[in-house]
Amino acid sequence: ETRVSAAAAHAEPLVVAHRGASAHAPENTLAAIDKADRLGFRWVENDVQRTKDGVLVIVHDDNLKRTTNVEEVFPGRAPWKVKDFTAKEIAKLDAGSWFGAKYKGARVPTLTQYMNRVARNGQRLVLEIKKPELYPGIERDTLRVLRETGWLERHRVRHDLVVQSFSADSVRQVRALRPDIKTGFLGTPAVAELPKYAKFADQINSTHTSISDGYVAAIQRLKGPHGKRLEIFTWTVDEPAAARRVAGFGVNGIITNKPDVVRAALRH
Ligand code: G3P
Numbered sequence: 001e002t003r004v005s006a007a008a009a010h011a012e013p014l015v016v017a018h019r020g021a022s023a024h025a026p027e028n029t030l031a032a033i034d035k036a037d038r039l040g041f042r043w044v045e046n047d048v049q050r051t052k053d054g055v056l057v058i059v060h061d062d063n064l065k066r067t068t069n070v071e072e073v074f075p076g077r078a079p080w081k082v083k084d085f086t087a088k089e090i091a092k093l094d095a096g097s098w099f100g101a102k103y104k105g106a107r108v109p110t111l112t113q114y115m116n117r118v119a120r121n122g123q124r125l126v127l128e129i130k131k132p133e134l135y136p137g138i139e140r141d142t143l144r145v146l147r148e149t150g151w152l153e154r155h156r157v158r159h160d161l162v163v164q165s166f167s168a169d170s171v172r173q174v175r176a177l178r179p180d181i182k183t184g185f186l187g188t189p190a191v192a193e194l195p196k197y198a199k200f201a202d203q204i205n206s207t208h209t210s211i212s213d214g215y216v217a218a219i220q221r222l223k224g225p226h227g228k229r230l231e232i233f234t235w236t237v238d239e240p241a242a243a244r245r246v247a248g249f250g251v252n253g254i255i256t257n258k259p260d261v262v263r264a265a266l267r268h
């Protein structure tokens with residue numbers, strides 16, 4: 001029997017480890033990107049927010065409760081928002097124990113620590129500016145850290161980095177500040193609206209339950225701000241059948257908590 005996979009007509013999508021290999025290690029920690037590295041994944045995704053004293057840190061929720069022991073360490077500081085703690089305070093938190101005893105003592109990384117580790121591992125990054133409405137000026141702050149850590153050098157900017165956000169305004173600001181950076185808009189705009197987004201975003205990164213083969217084709221027909229075809233990295237795909245479905249649509253990337261599961265699904 002000859003079987004032609006639905007995905008065979010397209011290049012295999014890039015597999016991006018969401019918040020690091022976050023099914024295997026605590027999300028958004030250095031342990032999670034190291035785990036992705038050990039599994040053989042070059043691309044990782046993260047979420048960037050800002051402390052009370054202006055330091056950029058890697059954490060998904062705007063509240064520290066779910067992924068750290070903040071309630072124990074700072075019992076009187078409800079509601080435990082990232083923006084209400086200094087970097088020094090956040091550095092005291094355990095961001096690993098909630099996931100498993102083995103990860104006790106894992107920290108919330110600063111963006112600087114994180115970028116240095118991604119570079120050391122030879123990895124590439126989809127950096128998400130999370131809830132920018134809470135952090136005015138976070139785009140400029142992010143670019144400053146990227147510059148300081150060597151991530152705005154020509155080769156890196158071209159090949160190793162995408163900056164994305166659910167906020168179109170934030171993506172536009174990043175582009176205005178550094179037009180050479182590759183950007184992504186998180187969402188599923190109507191097809192008729194896509195040309196507007198193509199003016200400032202190189203990628204349209206939609207949740208996988210919202211897309212079809214026609215939608216992927218509509219994205220990829222357009223050219224982005226750098227004159228290249230728009231791409232789509234879809235998220236968060238953890239099931240083999242869902243991974244095969246979106247690969248069949250020809251998506252450029254699949255963002256997943258389980259990069260090993262997705263890779264196996266695409267190759268069998
Ligand atoms: O990279 C896309 C995805 O991470 C967006 O959703 O909530 O996981 O940041 P969220």
Ligand code: CA
Nearest residue numbers: 045046047128
């Ligand atoms: Ca994210």
